[in-house]
Amino acid sequence: MTDHIKYSRERDALLLLDQRLLPAREEGFECRSVEDVVFALKVMVVRGAPAIGVTAAFGCYLAARRTLAETPADWRAVLSARLERIEAARPTAVNLSWAVREMRRVWDLNPDAGLEDLAGIWLARAMDIQAADIEMCRAMGRFGAAFIDHGDTVMTHCNAGALATAGYGTALGVIRGAVEEGKKIRVIANETRPFLQGARLTAWELKRDGIPVTVACDNACALLMHRGLVQKVVVGADRIAANGDTANKIGTFGVAVLAERFGVPFYVAAPVYTIDPETRTGRDIPIEERDPREVTHVGETRVVPDGVPVFNFAFDVTPAELITAIVTEKGALTPPYERSIAELFK
């Protein structure tokens, strides 16, 4: 699964697999403008921190493609404003701002490039980021597989899979890595309300790969761990602070607390650029609140009475103390994370 984010020269557009429609329908979503890309990010046509980063990189290229170059001063201002709009599409994942910053960095390296040249440079860079993401995931898979034993049942929350990255996955990359080593493992996918990425996406892509997966309501976690049905937990991350505190999909924190209670090792798998050394602790990570409709409705079915307010925080922060190891493409970090992360960035 590596074709769910694809730039098509023929169509001069970014083609995304519309993840909102899975598992019922496999349909594409075509982005021809910055507005399309921002919309796709906001409503989660594509989601998952690394996939957001890759999409944003192609979005910057589209921004350049769609900007008119009549006067140099103007196009620079217009393009810069468009990059800001892409960067603001979602607040929590650091990968989004990383990708846009990376494009700005490349721009700074080529200050005299004309608009068309810059577009060409950005397209090449976006494709590099995409290819590098898959390589990073495969490396994470190799490092992470060492923590997974033959016969394990591994619980995961949300979708940190091929669909959340350029392909292969972070948490699911670790699972794929273990499977590629010949370990027989099973996966429990927490359904992950409200957007149901576990039920809809993790189950869909693992089934496609023939990896045994069972879906559980998020509520079943304590019972499943208490019965000894879970040997490991592996999740992805949207942002990791300098002390190891990890923002990930809402509910991850609760899973980590339960994992500690039941003695189940809890691993985070994320590329190094998910770690933001500028973010000191989890308290400094902004938590996105999303459209109440994600909670009040499932499909067309209203499940909350009209007029009743809801909470819809999209992420929570798991404190570093609950994390057994953080698996990156450079190897696994272990506590104390202040030190192991500082060393990584030296």
Add this chain to the structure above:
Amino acid sequence: MTDHIKYSRERDALLLLDQRLLPAREEGFECRSVEDVVFALKVMVVRGAPAIGVTAAFGCYLAARRTLAETPADWRAVLSARLERIEAARPTAVNLSWAVREMRRVWDLNPDAGLEDLAGIWLARAMDIQAADIEMCRAMGRFGAAFIDHGDTVMTHCNAGALATAGYGTALGVIRGAVEEGKKIRVIANETRPFLQGARLTAWELKRDGIPVTVACDNACALLMHRGLVQKVVVGADRIAANGDTANKIGTFGVAVLAERFGVPFYVAAPVYTIDPETRTGRDIPIEERDPREVTHVGETRVVPDGVPVFNFAFDVTPAELITAIVTEKGALTPPYERSIAELFK
């Protein structure tokens, strides 16, 4: 709200509010036979341990009404078999078997009663049980309100409300009790996947009563408690063992673990007959597994890919050590529960 389980002499039927359709539609479900009652219990037209008990009691009456009395030996056997079918409709809540046993006890007290007389005796007893349930809930509400402070936000899981009892509620009875004392409180209703009793039912009945309620995904619990947004947790119970271990809706155990971590007092509210002194510990409580479709679909929307298996345990068991107090209609029990429960049953 006391009319959602109502025996109608006119229609010679048990009229239930069909809770499967809330909050979208308020529609009745008419039980004219034992089969109707067993179906209503199994598919959760009516649910909630005390409400199940009351429904079962009226079901026994219907069983007698619909039995033919040509030969005494026959009707006794037929009726007894029907009572067994009612008792087997759901396994976890002790209230169901309690209600059927109570009807058998009354039958034993009137061994020579004809079928019609027995039916009359049972109808009167069912109505007594219903009225007593409301009284018990009000008493629980008074005892439990002592634990709730002015200004609290109280989290509850599932629906232990009017709809789960003959009226007023157990956990929501405690909340109503606090409100009736003039305390200004707010409620967070966990949506309670998979059947969404919190989102659909708790929010519906609290909104009707003008008690401020916000719905949260079950996944939000750790974040909400971490932010200090929850001062108390109150839940109901389906069965309480002699040591205080408490079976309740799946997910309750996880909420209790989080409550302990964040120093939030965790209360169980349940009538004394929910305590089963014959059940030594939580390990002896059978946990119902329900139709996978409750997890794979929400309304007509399929959320799990076809062919992927799911877990659907309906209950979990919260260990006594995580429970601050058990509020009953006789007062509040406190740890050690072996002792306080044993004293209650002396």
